[in-house]
Amino acid sequence: MPESQTNSGADLHLVLSGTGLRAGLTDALRDAVRSGRLTPGSRLPASRALAADLGVSRSTVTESYAELVAEGWLTARQGSGTRVARRATAAVQPPRRPTPRPAEALMPGASDFASFPRAPWLAAARRALDSAPHGAFGYGDPLGRPELRTALADYLSRVRGVSSDPGRIVICSGFHHGLSLIAHALKARGGRAVAVEAYGLDLYRALLADAGLEVPLIPVDEHGARVGELRDVAAVLLTPAHQFPTGFALSAERRAAVLDWARTTGGLILEDDYDGEFRYDRKPVGALQGLDPDRVVYFGTASKSIAPALRVAWMVTPGPLLPDVAAAKGRVETVSVLDQLTLAEFITSGAFDRHVRGRRQTYRRRREQLIAALGRAAPEVRVTGMAAGLQAVLELPPGTEEPALRAAARRGLKISSLAEFRHDAMSDRDALVVNFSAVSDSAWDGTLDALAEVLRATHTTSV
Amino acid sequence: MPESQTNSGADLHLVLSGTGLRAGLTDALRDAVRSGRLTPGSRLPASRALAADLGVSRSTVTESYAELVAEGWLTARQGSGTRVARRATAAVQPPRRPTPRPAEALMPGASDFASFPRAPWLAAARRALDSAPHGAFGYGDPLGRPELRTALADYLSRVRGVSSDPGRIVICSGFHHGLSLIAHALKARGGRAVAVEAYGLDLYRALLADAGLEVPLIPVDEHGARVGELRDVAAVLLTPAHQFPTGFALSAERRAAVLDWARTTGGLILEDDYDGEFRYDRKPVGALQGLDPDRVVYFGTASKSIAPALRVAWMVTPGPLLPDVAAAKGRVETVSVLDQLTLAEFITSGAFDRHVRGRRQTYRRRREQLIAALGRAAPEVRVTGMAAGLQAVLELPPGTEEPALRAAARRGLKISSLAEFRHDAMSDRDALVVNFSAVSDSAWDGTLDALAEVLRATHTTSV
Numbered sequence: 001m002p003e004s005q006t007n008s009g010a011d012l013h014l015v016l017s018g019t020g021l022r023a024g025l026t027d028a029l030r031d032a033v034r035s036g037r038l039t040p041g042s043r044l045p046a047s048r049a050l051a052a053d054l055g056v057s058r059s060t061v062t063e064s065y066a067e068l069v070a071e072g073w074l075t076a077r078q079g080s081g082t083r084v085a086r087r088a089t090a091a092v093q094p095p096r097r098p099t100p101r102p103a104e105a106l107m108p109g110a111s112d113f114a115s116f117p118r119a120p121w122l123a124a125a126r127r128a129l130d131s132a133p134h135g136a137f138g139y140g141d142p143l144g145r146p147e148l149r150t151a152l153a154d155y156l157s158r159v160r161g162v163s164s165d166p167g168r169i170v171i172c173s174g175f176h177h178g179l180s181l182i183a184h185a186l187k188a189r190g191g192r193a194v195a196v197e198a199y200g201l202d203l204y205r206a207l208l209a210d211a212g213l214e215v216p217l218i219p220v221d222e223h224g225a226r227v228g229e230l231r232d233v234a235a236v237l238l239t240p241a242h243q244f245p246t247g248f249a250l251s252a253e254r255r256a257a258v259l260d261w262a263r264t265t266g267g268l269i270l271e272d273d274y275d276g277e278f279r280y281d282r283k284p285v286g287a288l289q290g291l292d293p294d295r296v297v298y299f300g301t302a303s304k305s306i307a308p309a310l311r312v313a314w315m316v317t318p319g320p321l322l323p324d325v326a327a328a329k330g331r332v333e334t335v336s337v338l339d340q341l342t343l344a345e346f347i348t349s350g351a352f353d354r355h356v357r358g359r360r361q362t363y364r365r366r367r368e369q370l371i372a373a374l375g376r377a378a379p380e381v382r383v384t385g386m387a388a389g390l391q392a393v394l395e396l397p398p399g400t401e402e403p404a405l406r407a408a409a410r411r412g413l414k415i416s417s418l419a420e421f422r423h424d425a426m427s428d429r430d431a432l433v434v435n436f437s438a439v440s441d442s443a444w445d446g447t448l449d450a451l452a453e454v455l456r457a458t459h460t461t462s463v
Numbered sequence: 464m465p466e467s468q469t470n471s472g473a474d475l476h477l478v479l480s481g482t483g484l485r486a487g488l489t490d491a492l493r494d495a496v497r498s499g500r501l502t503p504g505s506r507l508p509a510s511r512a513l514a515a516d517l518g519v520s521r522s523t524v525t526e527s528y529a530e531l532v533a534e535g536w537l538t539a540r541q542g543s544g545t546r547v548a549r550r551a552t553a554a555v556q557p558p559r560r561p562t563p564r565p566a567e568a569l570m571p572g573a574s575d576f577a578s579f580p581r582a583p584w585l586a587a588a589r590r591a592l593d594s595a596p597h598g599a600f601g602y603g604d605p606l607g608r609p610e611l612r613t614a615l616a617d618y619l620s621r622v623r624g625v626s627s628d629p630g631r632i633v634i635c636s637g638f639h640h641g642l643s644l645i646a647h648a649l650k651a652r653g654g655r656a657v658a659v660e661a662y663g664l665d666l667y668r669a670l671l672a673d674a675g676l677e678v679p680l681i682p683v684d685e686h687g688a689r690v691g692e693l694r695d696v697a698a699v700l701l702t703p704a705h706q707f708p709t710g711f712a713l714s715a716e717r718r719a720a721v722l723d724w725a726r727t728t729g730g731l732i733l734e735d736d737y738d739g740e741f742r743y744d745r746k747p748v749g750a751l752q753g754l755d756p757d758r759v760v761y762f763g764t765a766s767k768s769i770a771p772a773l774r775v776a777w778m779v780t781p782g783p784l785l786p787d788v789a790a791a792k793g794r795v796e797t798v799s800v801l802d803q804l805t806l807a808e809f810i811t812s813g814a815f816d817r818h819v820r821g822r823r824q825t826y827r828r829r830r831e832q833l834i835a836a837l838g839r840a841a842p843e844v845r846v847t848g849m850a851a852g853l854q855a856v857l858e859l860p861p862g863t864e865e866p867a868l869r870a871a872a873r874r875g876l877k878i879s880s881l882a883e884f885r886h887d888a889m890s891d892r893d894a895l896v897v898n899f900s901a902v903s904d905s906a907w908d909g910t911l912d913a914l915a916e917v918l919r920a921t922h923t924t925s926v
Contacts, residue, residue, distance in 0.1 A: 118593070121592070130581070137772040138771050203795070303602075307600040308603070309600040309799070311798060334636040335636075338773065338802060
């Protein structure tokens with residue numbers, strides 16, 4: 001429960017409670033207004049300042065602000081920041097957790113949940129339930145069901161060039177779970193530090209730190225992580241196929257260099273292949289793991305290719321690491337056996353390939369539409385990164401990021417700034433991360449129009 | 464990887480590796496025979512001695528022995544113990560992990576997996592998938608889907624007298640997961656020790672110890688745990704409705720006493736209601752939690768009522784504990800959202816009640832048949848514990864436990880001794896724990912006959 005006493009803008013002491021950071025912040029702000037601690041007309045801290053103060057992401061703050069603006073507690077006006085609404089204290093008490101207003105989430109991590117393949121999934125579930133041996137309904141192998149591990153070994157070899165046998169595949173409830181297993185295994189072997197890319201999700205860096213590991217950063221450029229700068233770490237966490245979120249692939253030279261590093265130092269490469277299925281211009285380069293299965297732990301997930309709701313992911317570990325990973329995973333399976341059986345059937349029946357192919361076409365088209373729309377509405381915005389994955393980076397003219405984020409929030413668009421994913425909290429450029437996979441087909445055209453309009457207006461206003 | 468140098472029987476240095484204790488032990492023993500370190504005719508350590516030496520359960524050893532007997536590496540003969548077979552070194556190399564021979568598992572933890580309600584479950588899955596909002600396919604609330612938490616709050620109140628609102632229910636992947644969340648929450652609040660009943664599963668005691676807690680034992684008698692002996696602990700883990708595995712309920716006096724203890728000391732009661740749905744003679748007494756929701760954490764699971772394969776369990780926590788539990792659970796949901804939605808639909812549609820009612824009738828009948836069969840075949844065996852749950856305790860005449868276990872293993876019956884569940888490893892009586900829910904309907908009659916025959920023969924031989 002972080003406490004904050006910020007000095008910029010309103011004098012704002014907040015105690016966040018509850019389980020959702022954003023909901024907790026929204027509640028705390030609403031209470032502050034309602035109780036009169038924040039007086040009508042007073043200015044709230046800049047989102048960047050409050051975020052830093054509370055140790056939360058800036059989008060958490062901007063979303064809280066936007067929600068309270070929508071509820072009428074706050075007002076946001078160009079040039080005057082966010083303020084407590086004049087009528088706020090007289091308002092009737094809204095429910096503590098109001099139904100969120102419609103908003104289109106374009107932050108990374110969201111996905112087009114409407115695309116969940118309900119009918120093929122259910123058909124696979126029926127076949128899996130029909131054919132499962134009775135014993136399958138028990139506690140199960142803590143490392144995962146053999147059916148799924150076998151299906152994945154074939155699939156990963158075919159599609160990602162992963163070298164694997166089912167015995168080295170471990171099923172986990174998400175990349176987060178898999179990474180925590182590896183973190184504990186590395187600690188158990190005396191590992192001290194795991195390097196991470198300078199851009200990425202706080203969540204994973206925090207996980208490694210919580211496991212007692214140092215987490216030094218390696219810089220990232222348009223050739224991916226600068227792996228030549230690796231020093232004295234037990235492992236490095238990389239997104240080689242498509243750096244998250246900057247969107248570049250690890251170059252061939254650096255692929256070779258990091259494998260050399262691993263062989264020379266005995267270090268381990270943790271390959272997060274979160275969106276390896278989604279490359280639009282050509283066949284994606286194979287997994288690093290295929291080049292040296294003894295030095296790479298490969299991570300894949302169904303969260304991007306199907307849906308996070310499955311809570312199924314997988315990793316392929318070097319044989320010698322397996323006992324430590326198994327010890328970390330414990331003696332009890334934690335991943336739904338039914339989902340494992342269904343996913344195995346979904347893969348082996350070809351339904352998974354069909355589903356991924358369909359999503360790939362959709363996402364390729366959306367990315368092209370995004371580039372075209374921005375070219376028309378805001379030609380000074382540059383879309384960077386490869387033709388791949390579920391999000392694009394929009395490089396903005398200097399000084400326009402903050403107004404663009406504000407304008408987007410007013411339009412009900414939830415967008416992240418690139419700086420939110422920069423671990424050292426230094427923003428070297430104005431840039432947004434737009435997850436073009438995150439809205440449903442029916443909402444896409446309108447969302448794209450709104451986004452183009454936001455960026456056109458921002459440019460017109462600020463230039 | 465425990466190393467053992469046992470002094471009873473053969474000189475036996477074993478290094479266990481791999482992920483399954485039993486498989487690892489079987490492999491190590493087979494290698495020892497194959498390599499000649501164990502010579503033909505030599506006697507193996509008594510299972511009790513080797514189990515103590517390796518720190519594994521005795522059933523692990525007896526099952527390993529039985530498997531190697533079945534493979535022909537070892538021989539077991541009444542009165543001469545287990546020995547290396549004469550022909551062992553000349554044998555062809557068997558596969559390292561042979562297909563297990565057919566065996567009827569009567570140990571606690573197994574269940575009648577054939578009873579999984581495939582058709583109703585699939586129907587619920589279809590309805591859940593049809594009606595789920597798009598947003599349900601995302602990462603989800605780390606504490607669990609609201610649909611399931613709401614369904615459980617109603618169900619637990621109706622069936623177990625649990626006082627709950629959905630906001631205090633936390634979905635977890637099993638009791639093991641829920642207990643680990645509480646262990647971490649208790650540690651975070653400075654808790655030092657959690658008492659456990661002197662009989663129970665090693666797994667849970669080890670989990671608490673791994674979390675850095677002391678785990679003192681409280682004795683158990685026919686009135687349940689002797690809670691009057693609680694001293695200086697932050698919490699106590701109890702199975703009040705049906706002590707596992709001895710089979711007695713916590714008496715009304717002790718229920719009152721432990722609630723008094725909790726109120727007086729600020730201690731917490733961890734109520735493991737693992738089989739609360741299964742009472743055969745009368746309506747089960749309600750959950751302790753209903754009497755003081757602020758001092759009791761209630762745990763329930765789908766593992767006994769439906770199947771472990773779901774990997775879904777739940778706990779109801781006192782409000783003040785919720786933030787610490789949420790922090791321990793982390794920011795990412797780990798339990799299949801699809802299974803949560805399906806289980807919610809399964810419960811609210813009444814399918815869960817129907818399924819439980821059917822299983823209850825089956826298990827009640829089996830328990831009665833078990834008592835009747837033993838009364839005929841081995842009247843000196845006493846079945847103790849309440850008419851409840853999924854297993855019964857069979858009290859044997861002194862000195863007959865070891866021969867009974869050996870005879871059962873020869874017949875392909877996997878049975879546990881009561882002593883395996885006694886944490887202080889002191890065996891004060893000869894007794895078996897028989898899980899009468901663990902075999903399929905089609906195998907039940909034959910299994911019961913075999914068990915009766917084993918006990919009849921044991922008695923005839925040893926008396």
